[in-house]
Amino acid sequence: MTMRAALRHLCQHGVEALTPTKKMSKAVTVGSYVAKPSRVVWHRPLVSKRVGNDLRKEAIRQGTYGSFDSTTGVGWEPSWDLVLHSNRHQSSRIGNIQPSKKTAKERSREDRALKLEENLAGQAQAMEDYYAEKEKAKVLDNSFEARYKRMMRGGAAGGGR
Numbered sequence: 001m002t003m004r005a006a007l008r009h010l011c012q013h014g015v016e017a018l019t020p021t022k023k024m025s026k027a028v029t030v031g032s033y034v035a036k037p038s039r040v041v042w043h044r045p046l047v048s049k050r051v052g053n054d055l056r057k058e059a060i061r062q063g064t065y066g067s068f069d070s071t072t073g074v075g076w077e078p079s080w081d082l083v084l085h086s087n088r089h090q091s092s093r094i095g096n097i098q099p100s101k102k103t104a105k106e107r108s109r110e111d112r113a114l115k116l117e118e119n120l121a122g123q124a125q126a127m128e129d130y131y132a133e134k135e136k137a138k139v140l141d142n143s144f145e146a147r148y149k150r151m152m153r154g155g156a157a158g159g160g161r
Helices: 005-018 049-062 080-084 109-121 123-137 144-160
Strands: 021-024 028-030 033-036 040-043 089-091 097-099
Touching: 005 049, 005 080, 049 080, 109 123
Parallel strands: none
Antiparallel strands: 021 040, 028 033, 089 097
């Protein structure tokens, strides 16, 4: 079985495959004349963030997240998440790495789901009671005027009550 290029790069270079590299280009000189001065050049990572995310999700689905086998290229190392999602974590002055705070809606999602389940628990019985009460409260008026209004409103079907 052939291995994807991204997995091959992760096997060979590890976390460095996910980070861009900074290299110094050499100056081009012609005789004593400097045609191109040396400068710092950034090279893209060997494994892009999109492909890295795909590999990470695949490892989670397969249950191999947490360990990486460099011979087979199976799994994902949790320490790579900090490089792959560098903007998702805050680091304090002390050096602690904390996950982002997220929005209030995302933070309270579990509480809202529990509250919704509690409210839905007795909902079927409450609806049944409500409609039974409503049906019981109906008073059928048998006067000519009421029958005529029912017939005009609902056609011939309303007159048979």
